[in-house]
Structure formats: structure tokens, C-alpha cells
Amino acid sequence: MTQPFSIAIAGLGTVGSGVLALLARNGDLIAARAGRPVVIAAVSARDRLRDRGVPLSGIRWYDDPEAMVADPGVDAVVELIGGADGVARQVVQAAIAAGKPVVTANKALLALHGVELAAWAEQRHVPLAFEAAVAGGIPVIKLLREGLAGNRIERIAGILNGTCNFILTTMREGGGAFADVLAEAQRLGYAEADPSFDIDGIDAAHKLAILAALAFGRPVSFESVHVEGIRCISPLDVAFAAEFGFRIKLLGLAQQTERGIAARVHPCLVPEGSSLAGVEGVFNAVVAEGDFVGRVMIEGRGAGAGPTASAVVADVIDVARGRTTPVWGAASGALSDAPSAPMSDHAGCYYLRIMVTDRPGVIADVTAALRDEGVSLESMLQRGRAPGEAVPVVLVTHETNETHMGAALARIALLDAVQEAPTLIRIEQI
Amino acid sequence: MTQPFSIAIAGLGTVGSGVLALLARNGDLIAARAGRPVVIAAVSARDRLRDRGVPLSGIRWYDDPEAMVADPGVDAVVELIGGADGVARQVVQAAIAAGKPVVTANKALLALHGVELAAWAEQRHVPLAFEAAVAGGIPVIKLLREGLAGNRIERIAGILNGTCNFILTTMREGGGAFADVLAEAQRLGYAEADPSFDIDGIDAAHKLAILAALAFGRPVSFESVHVEGIRCISPLDVAFAAEFGFRIKLLGLAQQTERGIAARVHPCLVPEGSSLAGVEGVFNAVVAEGDFVGRVMIEGRGAGAGPTASAVVADVIDVARGRTTPVWGAASGALSDAPSAPMSDHAGCYYLRIMVTDRPGVIADVTAALRDEGVSLESMLQRGRAPGEAVPVVLVTHETNETHMGAALARIALLDAVQEAPTLIRIEQI
Numbered sequence: 001m002t003q004p005f006s007i008a009i010a011g012l013g014t015v016g017s018g019v020l021a022l023l024a025r026n027g028d029l030i031a032a033r034a035g036r037p038v039v040i041a042a043v044s045a046r047d048r049l050r051d052r053g054v055p056l057s058g059i060r061w062y063d064d065p066e067a068m069v070a071d072p073g074v075d076a077v078v079e080l081i082g083g084a085d086g087v088a089r090q091v092v093q094a095a096i097a098a099g100k101p102v103v104t105a106n107k108a109l110l111a112l113h114g115v116e117l118a119a120w121a122e123q124r125h126v127p128l129a130f131e132a133a134v135a136g137g138i139p140v141i142k143l144l145r146e147g148l149a150g151n152r153i154e155r156i157a158g159i160l161n162g163t164c165n166f167i168l169t170t171m172r173e174g175g176g177a178f179a180d181v182l183a184e185a186q187r188l189g190y191a192e193a194d195p196s197f198d199i200d201g202i203d204a205a206h207k208l209a210i211l212a213a214l215a216f217g218r219p220v221s222f223e224s225v226h227v228e229g230i231r232c233i234s235p236l237d238v239a240f241a242a243e244f245g246f247r248i249k250l251l252g253l254a255q256q257t258e259r260g261i262a263a264r265v266h267p268c269l270v271p272e273g274s275s276l277a278g279v280e281g282v283f284n285a286v287v288a289e290g291d292f293v294g295r296v297m298i299e300g301r302g303a304g305a306g307p308t309a310s311a312v313v314a315d316v317i318d319v320a321r322g323r324t325t326p327v328w329g330a331a332s333g334a335l336s337d338a339p340s341a342p343m344s345d346h347a348g349c350y351y352l353r354i355m356v357t358d359r360p361g362v363i364a365d366v367t368a369a370l371r372d373e374g375v376s377l378e379s380m381l382q383r384g385r386a387p388g389e390a391v392p393v394v395l396v397t398h399e400t401n402e403t404h405m406g407a408a409l410a411r412i413a414l415l416d417a418v419q420e421a422p423t424l425i426r427i428e429q430i
Numbered sequence: 431m432t433q434p435f436s437i438a439i440a441g442l443g444t445v446g447s448g449v450l451a452l453l454a455r456n457g458d459l460i461a462a463r464a465g466r467p468v469v470i471a472a473v474s475a476r477d478r479l480r481d482r483g484v485p486l487s488g489i490r491w492y493d494d495p496e497a498m499v500a501d502p503g504v505d506a507v508v509e510l511i512g513g514a515d516g517v518a519r520q521v522v523q524a525a526i527a528a529g530k531p532v533v534t535a536n537k538a539l540l541a542l543h544g545v546e547l548a549a550w551a552e553q554r555h556v557p558l559a560f561e562a563a564v565a566g567g568i569p570v571i572k573l574l575r576e577g578l579a580g581n582r583i584e585r586i587a588g589i590l591n592g593t594c595n596f597i598l599t600t601m602r603e604g605g606g607a608f609a610d611v612l613a614e615a616q617r618l619g620y621a622e623a624d625p626s627f628d629i630d631g632i633d634a635a636h637k638l639a640i641l642a643a644l645a646f647g648r649p650v651s652f653e654s655v656h657v658e659g660i661r662c663i664s665p666l667d668v669a670f671a672a673e674f675g676f677r678i679k680l681l682g683l684a685q686q687t688e689r690g691i692a693a694r695v696h697p698c699l700v701p702e703g704s705s706l707a708g709v710e711g712v713f714n715a716v717v718a719e720g721d722f723v724g725r726v727m728i729e730g731r732g733a734g735a736g737p738t739a740s741a742v743v744a745d746v747i748d749v750a751r752g753r754t755t756p757v758w759g760a761a762s763g764a765l766s767d768a769p770s771a772p773m774s775d776h777a778g779c780y781y782l783r784i785m786v787t788d789r790p791g792v793i794a795d796v797t798a799a800l801r802d803e804g805v806s807l808e809s810m811l812q813r814g815r816a817p818g819e820a821v822p823v824v825l826v827t828h829e830t831n832e833t834h835m836g837a838a839l840a841r842i843a844l845l846d847a848v849q850e851a852p853t854l855i856r857i858e859q860i
Contacts (some may be wrong), residue, residue, distance in 0.1 A: 022580055022722050030648055032760035094768070131577075137723035139577025147561075147569025149463045150452055150743030209828040217459055275729070278708065292452050293567035293740035296507045296730035299705070302722060310723035313580030323576070330462035 004037040005320040006073055007103075010065040010091045011080035012045035012052055015105055015132070018305030019078065020054040020310050030313065034320035036061040039311075041075075044068045057344035057359055071093045074166045078312060084108035094118065096126045101324075102369055103315040105132035105308055109204035114213070115222040116328035127324040129315035129426050134207040135160060135284040137307025138300040139314060144214040144288060145329045151290025153215040155255040158286035159279050160207040160265075161190045162249040162302040163198035164230050168267075169280045171238050172247060178233060190282060201250065201265045208252030212263045213328050215254060215288065215334045220328065222261075224340035228266035232423055237353055240381065241425075244351070249275040251428060260339035264348065268428040269351050285377045287430060347401040349378070349427040351394065354412060358391045363416040366393065369411035375400045375426040391417045396427070434467040435750040436503055437533075440521045441510035442475035443787040444483055445535055445562070447509065448735030449742050454552060460743065468743075474498045475727040495665040499524045506531040506749055508620075508742060514538035516681075519647060522547065526556045531677040533745040535562035541636035542543075544650035546713065548757035557754040559745035564637040565590060565714040567737025568730040569744060574644040574718060575759045579719025583645040583797070585685040587860045588716035589709050590695075593621045593628035594660050598697075599710045601668050608663060630659035631680065631695040639684030642693045643758050645684060645718065647766045648759065654770035658696035659731055662853055664846040667783055670824045671699050674781070677707040681763035681858060688768035692776065694788040697753075698858040699781050706860055717860060718830045779808070779857040782839075787847040795847075796823065799841035805830045820849045826857070 009016055013091045023030065023038060029250035031037040043056060044065040069077055069091060077231045079093040079102060081088040088106055095102045096117070104110070110117070110130050121128040131141045134157070144153070159165050163185060182199065185191035197203050213220035230250050241248050246269035255264040270277045275297055279285040284302025289295050301307040318324070328335055356362045363382065372378065381394045397405070409422055434825025439446055453460065453468060461467040474495040492498035499507055499521060507525040509532060513517040518536055521844070523531045524549070534540070538561050540547070551558040560569045574583070589595050593615060600611045612629065615621035617765060627633050635657045643650035660680050671678050676699035684693040700707045705727050709715040720723050729736040748754070758765055786792045793812065800807065811824045827835070839852055 018722070026580060026582055026721070029582060029760075030580060032647060033575075035756075035761065068660060104584065124478050137720075138726060140578050143569060143728075145463075147744055148457060148740065148746045150460060150740050152459060207612055217462060260788050275708070278705070290446070290567075290740060291456070292736040292743075294731045294737055296568060296571075296727045296728065298726065300726035306722040307724055310578065310720060313722075316578045321755065323755065325753065326465075326753065330459075334462035369749060391760035394788060420472060426802055 002036045004033060004039045006039050006041035006075045007078055007316060008068050008071065008074040009040060009078045009080060010043040010044045011070065011082065012043055013080065015312065016045065016080040017052040017054065018309030019080070021114045022309040022313050034317045036320060038316055038320060040069050041073050042068045061226070065091045066094050066414045068086055069098055069100065074100065076103065076316065078316065079106060080106040082106055084112040089113065095127065096120050096124055099124055099126055101127040101319045103129045103312055103319060105312060106130070107133040107203070107206040107210060110222060111222040112211040113170050114210070114327065119332050121327055122332055127319050128327050129319060131245065131315045132308045132311035132331060134210050135286060136285055136300070136302040136304060137310045138286065138298050138302065139311065140211065140286045140298055144211060145325055145330055148288060148296065149329070151292050153288055154217045154291050156211055156286060157253045157276065157288045158208070158211065159276060159427070160250055160252045160302070161198055161204040161250060161285050161369065162282035162284060163195065164204070165279070166190045167199070167249065168230065168233065168248050169370055170243070171235060175235055177233065177235055181423050199231060201227045203241055204250060204252050205265045206248055208254060208263055208265055211286065212254035212261060213250070216256065216261050216338060217329055218261065218338055219335055221340060224263060226264040226266070226343040230267050233267055234423070236392055237423060237425065240353065241351065244379070244396060245271060245272050246427070247272055248425065249276060249278070253428065257341045257345065259345050260341040262341040264343060267425050269425055270428055272428060274430060302357065319362060320389070337407045344402050347399055350397045351425040352397070352406055354421040355390045357392055357417040357419060358386050358389055361415060365415050365417065367415050368410055369406045369415070372411065373404045373408035375404050375408050432466045434469045435464060435472035436505045437508055437746060438498050439470060439508045439510060440474045440498065440500065440503040442473060444735045445738045445742065446475065446510040447482040447484065447720045448512070448739030449520055450482060454484050460747060461822065464747045466750060468746055468750060471503050472498045472501050475498065483773065495521045496524045499528055499530065504530065506533065507745065508746065509534040509536060512536055512677065514542040526550050526554055527583070527615040528643050529554055529556055531557040531749045533559045533742055535742055536560070537633070537636040537640060539565040541639040541650060541652040544640070544757065546808070549762050551757055552762055554581040555681055557749050558757050559749060561745045562738045562741035563715060564640050566732040566734060567740045568716065568731070568732065569730050569741065570641065570728055571644065572718045573728055573753055574641060578718060578720050578723055578726065579759070581722050583718055583720050586641055586645045586716060587681055587683045587706065587858070588638070588641065589706060590682045590732070591628055591634040591680060591714035592714060593625065594634070595709070596620045596679065596712050598660065598663065598678055602672070604666055607665055608661065611826060619849060621849050629661060631657045634680060634682050635695045638684060638693055638695055640714065642680070642684035642691060646686065646691050646768060647759055648691065648768055649667040649765055651770060654693060656694040656696070660697050663697055664853070666741045667821055667853060667855065669782065670783065673811065674809070674826060675702050676700060676857070677702055679706060680854065681706070683858065687771045687775065689775055690771040692771040694773060694776070697855050699855050700858055700860060704860060709711050774832050777829055779829055780827045780835055781855040781857055782825045782827065783833050783853040784823045784842060785849040786823055787849060788819055788821045789847060792847040793823065795845050796842055799845070800825070802841065803835050803838035805833045805838050
């Protein structure tokens with residue numbers, strides 16, 4: 001057996017501890033697959049004394065992760081600190097500067113600084129691997145960047161945030177309110193104390209930005225992703241969606257359009273029998289449609305110590321074997337300069353729920369507003385009667401676009417009988 | 431841009447023509463992803479005059495594929511002739527001997543001669559890539575060998591033959607008899623004139639042997655795969671399965687057991703709501719369960735010119751980029767010597783359909799035979815009455831094993847009232 005491959009790990013939280021456990025448990029097969037033993041030479045974390053379930057004896061400890069990067073006994077650096085800036089970014093930059101391969105699970109870093117980091121890594125011929133940054137244990141980076149590399153990708157769609165998918169699944173199964181289910185997710189450890197990063201769609205948007213860059217062969221562009229979260233989803237919407245034959249999912253979607261690459265994260269109604277509708281709880285899934293391969297879907301656990309460690313170690317094995325790929329799938333100079341299509345270009349069908357005072361003429365006013373903006377209806381549902389009180393009216397439109405829907409919504413919001421801001425959810429056939 | 435990467439293609443049937451079309455249509459993005467242009471320097475096929483939809487001008491033609499391999503302008507050889515022996519094998523051996531990387535879609539070659547070929551390729555440091563050999567466009571070789579490389583795989587299961595899945599799906603949807611639906615599949619081009627390779631499970635077994643080798647890190651072993659096909663499935667079984675909440679699928683299954691690696695291809699009853707049950711028609715899918723990643727499933731088109739060409743070109747890009755992996759995921763010397771578990775070790779639940787003469791005491795005799803071999807029943811269904819004629823009796827067992835089931839079947843077959851060989855289908859919770 002040749003020289004061991006010595007890695008240093010910066011950050012020993014859930015994922016870092018998972019990587020320690022994985023390398024300890026499966027060291028023999030990892031050595032066989034990497035072509036040499038993978039050993040942890042050094043680690044760095046905030047709290048030296050915390051029990052991580054795996055002994056750290058024989059591993060050099062650094063309080064300063066940048067000093068660890070400089071350790072001459074370290075061949076590659078695994079960054080598991082997280083966050084787009086601060087220490088995580090410094091560690092990655094220092095490793096690239098030192099010519100040491102980097103493996104990271106940091107989606108925010110890649111989504112926000114990926115163009116700059118890719119250019120540096122390329123200049124210095126340093127591999128920068130990030131399978132764990134998207135969809136946890138699902139090797140979707142490898143799927144898009146290598147497995148489907150011969151295809152022009154037409155569309156990708158994914159359930160990219162396990163917290164949101166758990167909340168939406170639980171709301172559907174139990175009928176609970178958003179706030180109650182969120183509290184339950186927090187109790188179970190599926191949602192953070194400050195959940196906004198997940199439930200407002202930011203985390204999914206980071207991941208979608210990365211996937212879209214790989215799928216369409218262009219530099220990552222987080223700021224061009226349209227982002228909406230799931231706070232607006234009520235049990236009423238979940239129930240009405242089911243009545244119309246749909247489930248509600250937070251999707252990340254990117255596609256090639258005539259006006260450029262459209263990338264968006266928002267709640268969607270997806271047909272009940274579709275494959276993404278069946279992806280429930282904390283599972284993630286990604287669908288890719290290529291011009292030669294057709295439709296491919298991959299599904300698995302999108303978070304957690306084990307799955308994320310699996311992705312990190314796959315990258316480590318690739319790097320140890322010398323299997324490397326440019327960050328965005330091609331050299332910076334060979335990437336596409338396709339523009340981003342604005343969300344205002346989006347066309348599709350819409351679900352619309354309006355809370356109105358139950359009195360004669362309201363439906364006529366609402367449908368007139370839609371008609372006046374050229375929006376035609378596929379179906380309408382008004383359930384229950386409560387004269388003088390608020391009742392939901394649900395409408396499903398034929399294909400129209402954001403501009404017309406926006407104008408119609410503005411008209412509807414002005415109607416006296418409308419009691420709160422309408423809820424609008426886009427319908428996706430995927 | 432650096433030197434082009436010049437490939438030669440041996441075999442221009444459906445897949446070969448697909449590769450020509452793919453390289454012609456997506457040459458720009460393939461060049462970006464491969465780091466250099468991929469050009470077809472030479473081709474060889476039986477019929478020079480056949481129209482393949484893509485002009486062959488500027489490409490050197492060889493009647494003799496081995497002479498093509500020797501062409502000094504050829505950097506790598508793509509073998510798309512097929513068949514475990516004969517010309518295909520000679521071409522691959524000649525390329526390895528000449529030190530030229532090989533990309534092949536040949537599952538039979540890999541399943542039957544993969545150990546020997548891997549040893550040669552390793553000795554000569556020549557990449558031998560075969561993504562297209564299993565599940566068409568689905569990059570499942572890459573998934574198992576690289577994407578999940580950190581995991582000890584506990585089980586894999588797959589729908590690996592599109593012909594069988596099309597037949598079973600069509601039987602379920604339309605209620606047709608096996609022979610009629612097979613004829614329809616032949617008319618549609620989904621089944622060969624001689625269909626036995628597909629419907630008797632051989633093709634799926636070749637693919638399963640390859641996947642099991644990768645999943646469990648051991649040399650490929652086709653002869654240790656237990657193989658049964660779908661000829662025995664009747665519309666009665668399809669209907670009864672549905673009544674019990676199952677669908678019938680031809681699965682390839684491999685798992686780590688206490689006595690070694692068990693690998694088998696046979697029809698299975700899978701629960702209607704399971705993800706593999708939802709994979710219909712010509713689609714393929716593979717589920718892998720790893721100790722850290724948990725369950726991962728990938729689904730897509732398992733055959734056809736476009737999907738298979740997608741897999742071939744992904745391999746070509748890998749080879750052009752210098753991303754290579756030992757054939758079975760690790761060097762020959764580092765592979766596991768885990769034994770194969772015999773089918774007689776298999777334990778599980780069984781579906782059993784018996785055609786019996788409708789007369790008093792028959793059920794008592796059948797159930798006594800099962801009881802005497804220690805097989806206990808979960809449920810039983812006898813539908814319709816036709817005194818003196820043959821009626822189906824369907825039984826679902828609790829967990830038992832092959833030995834007990836075999837002994838019980840032998841007893842049942844001896845009963846006077848039993849009119850034909852019983853149909854036995856294993857039940858899989860996957």
C-alpha cells in the first residue's frame with residue numbers, strides 16, 4: 001500500500017463527527033477505494049473537550065484552523081465550519097493558496113463566492129470538491145457534473161430542504177398549522193432555533209444556485225434565484241391542494257428558457273401521482289431532464305451526520321484517487337454566459353386562495369378582476385357558507401404569466417370583500 | 431484548447447448511432463466538460479452503406495475493428511458490438527494490449543469476463559469504463575463506485591430490464607396474457623425477436639452481477655447469481671397481487687448476509703406504495719442501502735439510443751479528463767473474498783398460487799402440507815366456485831425459507847387435486 005492520504009478537518013459539529021465515525025468504521029474499504037489509507041492528521045474546532053463519540057487520540061489538535069492548513073503533514077483540508085464568510089471562507093482560501101485540495105459541505109460559501117473560489121482553485125490547480133453541499137448523501141453534484149455530462153440539461157427540479165419537506169409532509173398527514181408543526185420540527189431537531197434560513201427558502205436557493213450552475217454550465221449566480229418560503233402555507237391550502245389532486249412541496253426549479261436560465265425556489269402544487277410528490281419527510285430528491293438521457297431522478301436523505309459524511313468521504317476518495325473536475329464542470333473560460341431570465345417571464349398555472357366575506361356578488365367581482373387581466377379559470381371551489389363571515393374561495397387558473405397574475409391579484413386585493421392578502425401557489429407538472 | 435481526444439467506435443447499431451448523434455449535437459459542451467474536443471477518428475461496423483442519420487465524412491472507416499484499434503490516431507476505443515465473446519471481446523483485449531482506454535456498453539462481457547479483463551487493464555494501467563452496461567442512461571456504476579464509495583453497502587435492488595418491466599406494467603394495466611403482451615412488446619421494438627435473454631432474466635442477471643461486484647467490492651461473479659424469469663407470471667397472479675396490495679416486478683437483488691453475498695434475479699411482489707412499485711414501463715431504477723448514507727434510489731431510462739449514448743459519452747468525458755477508477759472499484763488485490771450465499775439460504779415471505787380441483791378437502795390437504803413443513807400462513811384467498819373444475823387458491827406465507835417452501839411445494843405437487851405446477855413468487859419489502 002502506498003503513502004497514506006492525510007486530511008485535516010476544520011469543524012467538528014454534527015457532520016464533522018460523522019466523518020470521524022465513518023473513517024473509523026469503514027477505514028478498510030475506504031483505503032481500498034481510495035487506493036491508499038485515508039488518515040485524519042489534524043482537526044480544529046471550538047471546543048476541545050466535547051465528546052464526539054470517537055477518540056481523537058493520535059490526531060493533532062489546532063485551535064487555529066488556518067495554522068492547521070499550514071501543517072506540512074496535511075495533504076487535504078475538509079472544511080465543515082459552515083457560513084459564507086468568516087473562518088470557513090478563510091480556511092478554504094488558505095488551503096487553496098497552499099495548494100492543498102479542499103473538500104467542503106458549505107453551500108452558502110459556494111453559492112455566494114463560488115465564482116471567485118473556482119477561479120483561484122483553477123489558477124492554482126487545486127481540487128475544490130463540494131458534494132456534501134447539496135442534498136446531503138445524494139451524490140447529485142457528481143450526477144449532473146459527470147454522470148450526465150454529455151447532455152444539454154433542459155430542466156432540473158428538486159426537493160432540496162428537508163426541514164420544509166418535513167413540515168409540509170407533517171401538515172398534510174396531521175392537518176396541523178404551520179407554526180405548530182414548525183415547533184414540532186424544532187423539538188425533533190429537524191429545524192433550527194432560528195428557522196428562517198430553511199423556511200424562507202434561502203437554504204434551498206443556495207443549493208439550487210449550485211445545481212443550476214452545474215446543469216447549465218455557467219458560473220454560479222445566487223442573486224438571480226427567485227426565492228419564496230413556506231410561511232404562507234396554511235392547513236386550508238394543504239387540504240384544498242389534496243382536493244384538486246395535488247401535494248404542496250417547496251421546489252427548487254431551473255430551466256433553459258428562450259430568455260435565459262430561469263431559477264426559482266417557491267412552494268408548488270405538484271400532481272399527487274408524480275414522483276416528487278411521493279418524496280416525503282426529510283428526504284430530498286432531484287429530477288434532471290437531459291436531451292439524450294431523458295428524465296433521471298435521484299432520491300435519498302438530504303441531511304444528517306451519516307448521509308452528509310458519506311458525501312464528504314466520497315469527495316475525499318475522489319481527491320485521493322486524483323479524480324478531479326473543474327468546480328463548475330468546465331474551466332472558467334469555457335462556461336456559458338447565458339443570461340438569467342427574470343421571474344416576471346414565468347408562465348404557468350396558479351392556485352389562488354382568497355378569504356372573502358360571504359355575501360352576494362363577491363365571486364363575480366373576483367372573477368371579473370381575473371378576466372380583466374386575461375387570466376382564465378380552470379376550476380373554482382367555494383366550500384361552506386357563513387353569511388357575513390370570511391370563507392375561502394379557491395381558484396385554479398389555466399396557463400398565464402406572472403405579470404397578469406400580479407395585476408389580477410392587485411385588483412382583487414382592492415375589493416372590499418377580500419379580508420387578507422391572497423395566497424398564490426404555482427402549479428408544476430414535474 | 432488542447433489536443434483533441436480522438437475516439438474510435440466499434441459497432442454502429444442503435445447505440446453507436448446514438449453516440450454519433452450525441453457527439454455531433456453536443457460537441458461544444460462535451461469539449462468544455464472534457465477539457466478538449468472529443469472527435470471521432472474512426473469507426474468500424476458490418477454495413478458501410480447503412481444510413482445512420484449522421485454523416486460519416488472525415489471519419490476513417492475500418493472493416494476490421496482490430497485494425498482500427500491499432501490506428502495510431504486513435505486515443506481510446508468505444509466498443510458497442512455486444513456479446514460476451516467473439517469480436518467484441520477481441521476488440522477490448524486488443525485495445526487494452528495497445529494501452530488504449532476502453533469504453534464499453536457490454537454487460538455480458540463484463541459479467542462473464544470482467545475479472546480477467548480487470549486484471550489486464552490494471553496490469554497495463556488502462557482505463558476500462560462501462561457505465562452504459564447497466565441501466566442505460568442511469569449513472570448507477572458511478573453512483574455505487576464513486577458517489578457512495580464511503581459506505582458499506584448492505585443491500586441493492588433494481589429493476590434492471592426494461593423489456594420485463596414493460597411487459598409486467600402492460601399486463602397490470604390491460605390484464606393481457608403474457609404471450610400477447612410479449613408479442614406487443616416485440617411489435618413496439620421493446621423486445622427482441624428471440625426474447626429469452628430478457629424474459630428469462632439473463633440480461634438482468636448480467637447487470638446485477640456487475641452491480642453486486644461494485645456494491646460489495648468483490649470480483650464479478652455471474653455464476654453465483656440465482657436467475658428466474660417472468661414466463662410463469664399469469665394475469666391471475668397480477669390480479670391477485672393487486673388484491674393483496676402488491677405489484678409484480680422482476681428485481682435484481684443482492685445483499686450481505688451472514689453466510690456471504692446473496693445475489694438473485696426473480697419476479698417479486700413489492701408493496702404497491704413502495705418506490706420500486708412506481709417504476710413503470712421501460713424505466714429502470716436501482717435502490718442502494720449504505721451504512722452511512724441510508725437509502726438512495728435512482729431512476730431513469732434503462733435502454734434506447736439516447737440514454738445509452740449519454741452513458742457512453744459520460745465515460746468518454748471521464749477518460750478524456752483522466753478521471754479513472756479501477757474496474758471493480760479497487761485494485762484486484764484489495765477486493766473482498768466474501769463468499770456467495772446459496773439461494774437455499776434465502777428466507778422471506780412467499781406468494782403461492784395453486785390450481786386445484788374444486789372439491790371438499792382440498793384446502794385441508796394443501797394447508798396440511800404447508801404445516802407439515804413448518805410454513806405458516808398469513809392469508810389465503812379462494813375466489814369463485816366451479817365444482818369439479820380448476821380454481822385458483824392463493825396463499826401468502828409468513829417468513830420461511832427456500833428449503834421449507836421447496837419441501838412443501840413438493841408435497842403439494844403430489845396432491846391429486848393439484849392440476850399444474852404451483853406458481854411461487856417471493857415477496858420483497860424494499
